[in-house]
Amino acid sequence: MSSLQNYKIGILGGGQLGWMMILEGRKLPLKFYVLGNPEDPACQIADKCYPLENYKEMIDESDVVTFEFEHVSEEALNYAEEKNKLLPRLNSVELKRERYKEKEFLRDHNFPVPRFEVADNGEEALRILKNDFNNLGVIKQSKGGYDGKGQYFIKEDSEKYQFIKNMNCKFVVEEFIDFDFEASIIVTRSKKEFKAFTPSFNYNEKGILIYNYGPYFNEEMVKIGEKLTKDLDYIGTMGIEFFVKENKVLINETAPRVHNTGHYTLDASFVSQFEQHLRAITDMDLGDTTFLKPFGMVNILGKSDFPKEILRIGKVYWYGKNQAKKRRKMGHINIVGKDLEDVKGKIDNIMKILYTEGIEL
Amino acid sequence: MSSLQNYKIGILGGGQLGWMMILEGRKLPLKFYVLGNPEDPACQIADKCYPLENYKEMIDESDVVTFEFEHVSEEALNYAEEKNKLLPRLNSVELKRERYKEKEFLRDHNFPVPRFEVADNGEEALRILKNDFNNLGVIKQSKGGYDGKGQYFIKEDSEKYQFIKNMNCKFVVEEFIDFDFEASIIVTRSKKEFKAFTPSFNYNEKGILIYNYGPYFNEEMVKIGEKLTKDLDYIGTMGIEFFVKENKVLINETAPRVHNTGHYTLDASFVSQFEQHLRAITDMDLGDTTFLKPFGMVNILGKSDFPKEILRIGKVYWYGKNQAKKRRKMGHINIVGKDLEDVKGKIDNIMKILYTEGIEL
Numbered sequence: 001m002s003s004l005q006n007y008k009i010g011i012l013g014g015g016q017l018g019w020m021m022i023l024e025g026r027k028l029p030l031k032f033y034v035l036g037n038p039e040d041p042a043c044q045i046a047d048k049c050y051p052l053e054n055y056k057e058m059i060d061e062s063d064v065v066t067f068e069f070e071h072v073s074e075e076a077l078n079y080a081e082e083k084n085k086l087l088p089r090l091n092s093v094e095l096k097r098e099r100y101k102e103k104e105f106l107r108d109h110n111f112p113v114p115r116f117e118v119a120d121n122g123e124e125a126l127r128i129l130k131n132d133f134n135n136l137g138v139i140k141q142s143k144g145g146y147d148g149k150g151q152y153f154i155k156e157d158s159e160k161y162q163f164i165k166n167m168n169c170k171f172v173v174e175e176f177i178d179f180d181f182e183a184s185i186i187v188t189r190s191k192k193e194f195k196a197f198t199p200s201f202n203y204n205e206k207g208i209l210i211y212n213y214g215p216y217f218n219e220e221m222v223k224i225g226e227k228l229t230k231d232l233d234y235i236g237t238m239g240i241e242f243f244v245k246e247n248k249v250l251i252n253e254t255a256p257r258v259h260n261t262g263h264y265t266l267d268a269s270f271v272s273q274f275e276q277h278l279r280a281i282t283d284m285d286l287g288d289t290t291f292l293k294p295f296g297m298v299n300i301l302g303k304s305d306f307p308k309e310i311l312r313i314g315k316v317y318w319y320g321k322n323q324a325k326k327r328r329k330m331g332h333i334n335i336v337g338k339d340l341e342d343v344k345g346k347i348d349n350i351m352k353i354l355y356t357e358g359i360e361l
Numbered sequence: 362m363s364s365l366q367n368y369k370i371g372i373l374g375g376g377q378l379g380w381m382m383i384l385e386g387r388k389l390p391l392k393f394y395v396l397g398n399p400e401d402p403a404c405q406i407a408d409k410c411y412p413l414e415n416y417k418e419m420i421d422e423s424d425v426v427t428f429e430f431e432h433v434s435e436e437a438l439n440y441a442e443e444k445n446k447l448l449p450r451l452n453s454v455e456l457k458r459e460r461y462k463e464k465e466f467l468r469d470h471n472f473p474v475p476r477f478e479v480a481d482n483g484e485e486a487l488r489i490l491k492n493d494f495n496n497l498g499v500i501k502q503s504k505g506g507y508d509g510k511g512q513y514f515i516k517e518d519s520e521k522y523q524f525i526k527n528m529n530c531k532f533v534v535e536e537f538i539d540f541d542f543e544a545s546i547i548v549t550r551s552k553k554e555f556k557a558f559t560p561s562f563n564y565n566e567k568g569i570l571i572y573n574y575g576p577y578f579n580e581e582m583v584k585i586g587e588k589l590t591k592d593l594d595y596i597g598t599m600g601i602e603f604f605v606k607e608n609k610v611l612i613n614e615t616a617p618r619v620h621n622t623g624h625y626t627l628d629a630s631f632v633s634q635f636e637q638h639l640r641a642i643t644d645m646d647l648g649d650t651t652f653l654k655p656f657g658m659v660n661i662l663g664k665s666d667f668p669k670e671i672l673r674i675g676k677v678y679w680y681g682k683n684q685a686k687k688r689r690k691m692g693h694i695n696i697v698g699k700d701l702e703d704v705k706g707k708i709d710n711i712m713k714i715l716y717t718e719g720i721e722l
Contacts, residue, residue, distance in 0.1 A: 005666060017649045023387055026406060045387065045406075065543065097407050267631060270654075270697050271676060285673040290654040292629075292697070305366060312646040336653070354540045 005029045007282060010062030012076050014040025014049070015235070016189070016319040016329060017258050017274075018068035020266070022046060024274035030282070033062050035076060041319045042068065052076075059083055064281050066236060070096045070256055071144075087281040088236040092256035095232075098174050099142045102254060109231050111224060112250050114243070116174040118142070122167035129154065129173050142170035151207055177250060179243035182218055186262035186273045187225030188237045188289075190280040194229060196222045197265055198275060198291040206361045208327060211351070212261045213296035213343045220249050228254070237262070237277035260299070260329070267315060267334040268295035293336040296343040298350045300331040302360060306354050313346050326360055366390045368643060371423030371446070373437050375401025375410070377680040377690060378619050378635075379429035383407060383629070385571075385635035391643070394423050396437060402680045403429065413437075415699060420444055424644050428595060431457045431617055432505075439611055448642040449597040453617035456593075460503045460533050463615060470592050472585060473611050475604070477535040479503070483528035490515065490534050503531035512568055540604035540613060544577055547623035547634045548586035549598045551641040555590060557583045558630055559652040563602070563622055567722045569688060573622045574657035574704045583612055589615070598623070598638035621660070621664045621690070628695040629656035644672070654697040657704040661692040663721060668714050674707050 007030050010165035011018040014036020022045050029127045034046040035058050043049035050058035055076035061066050065080035070093050075092055080086035095102040100118040107113055117132060119125035125139050139161070141150035154161055155176065164171075182204055186197040199221050225240055239259025241252045262273035271279070271287025279286050298314075300306055304324035306316055314335040324330055333350055337343035368391050372379040383393045383406050395407040396419050404410035412421040416437035420426050426441035431454050436453055441447035456463040461479040468474055477577045486500050500522070500617060502511035515522055516537065525532075543565055543594035547558040560582050561575035586601055600620025623634035624639035632640070632648025640647050651722020659675075661667055665685035667677055675696040684689055694711055 004669070014607065023384070026384055027676070029679045029681060197379075242676045268653075270628060275676070279672065284669060287672070288697070307646060308365070311640065311648070315388070315636070320390060336649070348656065 003282070004282065006031055008061060008063045009278065009282070010058055010065035010080070011035070011042060011046075012055075012065065012067035012072045012080070013069040014042040014046075015068055016041050016321075016331075018042030019045065019319055020263070020272075020317070021068060021258065021274045022335055023067075024266070024272050025231050025278045028275075028278070030278065033058050035073070035361065039322045041321060044320060055079060056294065058221050059085060066257075067093070068257060074293060084107035088232075088234050088238075088256050088275075092232050092234055092238075095254075096256060097143070098170065099140055100170060103174075106228075106251055106254075107355070109228075111228065112248070114175045114177050114252075115248050116172050118237065119171040119173055121169065122164040122171065125171035125173050126161070126165055133173060133175060137172045137176045139164060140172045140174065141167075142172055149207070154210065176250075177243045177245060179245045179250075180277055182252070183218065183221070183244050183249070184212070184239055184241045184261040185218070185221040185225050186237060186239050186248075186259055186265065187222070187229060188276040188280050189226075189234050189287055190274070191235065191283055193286050194226050195276070195286045195289045196225050197262060197269055197289045200261055200264065200295075200297075202261055205359065206327075208301070208361060209260050209299055210301075210359065211298040211347050213294070213340065213347060214263070214264070215291050215294060218244075218249065220261055224249070224251065236280050237273045260332075261297075263317070263332050264295040264297045264334060265289075266317070268292050293342045294339055296334075296335045296337065296347045298333045298354065299329055300333065300354060301356070302328055303330050304327045306331060306333075310350055310353055313350055341351050363664055365383050365643065365645070367392055369394055369422060369424045370639065370642070371419055371426035371441070372396070372403060372407075373416075373428035373433045373441070374430040375403040376429055377402050377678075377682075377692075380406065380680055381624070381633075381678070382427075382635045382639065385627070385633050386639045389636075389639070391639065394419050396434070399693075400683045402682060405681060416440060422448060427618075427638070427642050428454070429618060449593075449595050449599070449617050453581065453593050453595055453599075456615075457617060457653065458504070459531065461531060462534055464535075464610030467589075467612055467615075470589075472589065472608070475536045475538050475611050475613075477544050478531050480532040480534055482530065483525040483532065486534050487522070487526055494534060494536060498537045498575060500533045501533045501535065502526060502528075502632070503533055506709065510568070523697035538604045538606060540606045540611075542605050543602065543613070544579065544582070544605050544610070545573070545600055545602045545620065545622040546579070546582040546586050547598060547600050547620055547626065548583070548590060549634070549641050549647055550587075550590035550595050551638040551647055552596065552644055554647050555646045556637070556650045557586050558623060558626055558634060558650045561622055561625065561656075561658075566720065567688075569662070569722060570660055571662075572657060572659040572708050573625065574708060575625070575627065576652050576655060579610065585610070585612065597641050598634045614700055621693075622658075624678070624693050625656040625658045625695055626650075627678070629653050629697050655700055655704045657696045657698065657708045658692055659694045659696075659708055659715065661694065661715060663687045663689055664691050664715070667692060667694075671714055674711055 019041035081090040239255040318331040380402035442451040600616040679692040
């Protein structure tokens with residue numbers, strides 16, 4: 001018989017990823033404790049919500065601790081690791097604390113990544129860009145980058161970016177990849193098995209995901225996911241974003257958690273990325289990940305409400321955030337279709353209804 | 362823009378059907394108020410749980426009121442109807458208050474039903490059985506029958522059933538249908554549209570559903586669902602159970618609510634019967650009901666826990682009831698498969714794991 005009854009899952013972070021983890025986990029006899037603010041989506045449906053300063057109490061009361069966002073309280077992450085409760089473990093989070101660490105780890109482990117160099121400050125970054133990249137590339141702050149923040153795409157007129165010279169922080173300088181398209185894969189590893197969801201085509205604007213769709217079959221991505229989770233001895237769901245150019249893949253970024261490009265799995269896979277994550281960290285068997293039908297997802301960005309007619313086309317997931325802000329993810333829409341053309345047509349329709357006057361980013 | 366924000370759904374009854382309604386409705390900006398006991402599954406995840414005696418307060422505070430079980434407090438149903446908030450309306454519930462009313466309604470509206478007669482008491486019921494049915498048939502109490510309770514299948518040795526003679530209540534006496542199989546359809550009607558889910562094959566034992574699977578295509582069932590919901594001016598999701606014999610269908614029973622045989626829609630349809638019900642009663646557009654993959658569902662009856670290895674095969678929905686009882690629905694398992702054979706194989710496996718020593722009913 002199961003030993004799941006009232007097993008307590010601690011989630012660090014109260015955002016929509018934690019919210020969907022709880023929505024998906026409620027069908028199982030699990031309890032959810034969230035470290036966040038009372039108005040956070042996940043806190044509103046949690047069994048208990050703890051303010052940030054009470055992280056020790058929350059971790060002590062949980063059987064296993066996970067996170068829905070890697071840039072949460074370092075103290076909480078460290079404490080959960082110390083108590084041997086953190087899954088995925090701290091080693092995966094540490095790679096994300098500084099961008100160069102992730103890049104170097106991937107390169108050292110022979111994963112395909114864009115050519116890059118690390119600079120200790122802005123002056124060095126600009127010098128590297130000039131000397132080694134012919135003034136064409138991407139300068140990324142090593143710390144604190146998320147959803148496109150702190151990233152400078154320098155295609156021409158590098159003069160404009162001279163302000164970087166005065167920035168006294170670590171940078172990654174990277175070749176600019178003129179990709180054919182972006183794609184990602186969601187994978188999950190438990191103590192005893194590995195499973196991958198079907199990759200998707202992603203469309204980003206200004207570093208933020210607008211929509212994605214699939215299926216997109218790519219065995220190399222599956223292999224990379226398998227090796228990467230094994231190399232990290234990773235437990236849980238992970239998202240890996242790629243650039244694809246002439247059928248070659250390069251890892252752009254990894255996320256040691258459930259991922260925006262995997263929201264489609266709520267409706268187009270038997271088991272979602274969220275349930276799969278919970279299965280992995282509670283040592284249950286993983287579920288079937290084969291896609292059920294061609295799928296798509298559109299993010300609802302910066303809106304305080306959604307047009308009802310969208311329900312004619314798709315399913316709305318409304319996160320219930322207390323305030324809309326520019327670029328803020330307020331919800332998303334999932335669709336399925338009979339083939340990729342059908343799916344793309346539906347995405348076009350949703351984009352027209354949702355962003356009548358374009359997206360403000 | 363939508364006017365759904367914080368729209369308040371009142372649910373009469375706190376069982377698993379209300380629980381799944383809330384699980385499925387949480388993705389939308391709806392609030393859920395439940396009339397039930399605090400330990401009821403739906404109450405545990407509701408925004409507010411009201412004790413039975415506070416039904417007026419609960420109904421006054423809700424924008425629309427629905428029910429997850431038709432045999433709930435008559436006062437509450439009547440009051441919600443009076444306040445013009447009940448959906449589906451009282452006319453559908455009234456048919457279920459006495460079995461003969463439903464039977465007569467269906468026959469009067471030219472729906473295919475088994476031959477039946479109504480008896481005012483037990484003595485008359487036995488006389489009708491003898492005179493008109495050659496002592497072979499089913500005697501059903503008109504009131505209070507649910508999950509096989511109060512139903513007597515008289516195939517031989519009618520002497521054994523002489524105790525019915527002393528029962529002073531209304532009965533329906535019905536011909537015994539030696540069906541090839543049982544099946545059901547889940548349909549939904551809103552103010553402006555009608556949609557049907559794919560029917561399923563059902564396996565019942567002692568009046569209780571053990572498992573079902575599909576798809577089973579049957580256009581006549583779709584037509585019956587469309588006409589029936591129209592004749593009742595019905596708003597919401599409805600389950601209709603059939604006997605099928607030599608490809609002819611006869612209505613066995615209807616349920617003016619989401620239904621146990623529609624649990625598969627949580628995983629094998631784009632929109633579930635629960636979300637569809639909420640869409641109908643809040644006047645949203647209905648969603649796509651086409652099945653995504655061959656599907657199956659197994660009820661977990663009378664168990665206080667579930668064997669973890671079942672997760673290898675399916676998804677578990679554990680209702681979190683406080684006590685297991687014989688015949689009590691404690692949870693269910695959804696599966697999908699590549700074809701009906703695959704699905705049936707998985708159901709067999711689950712049955713073996715779950716009911717190692719047979720089902721106690």
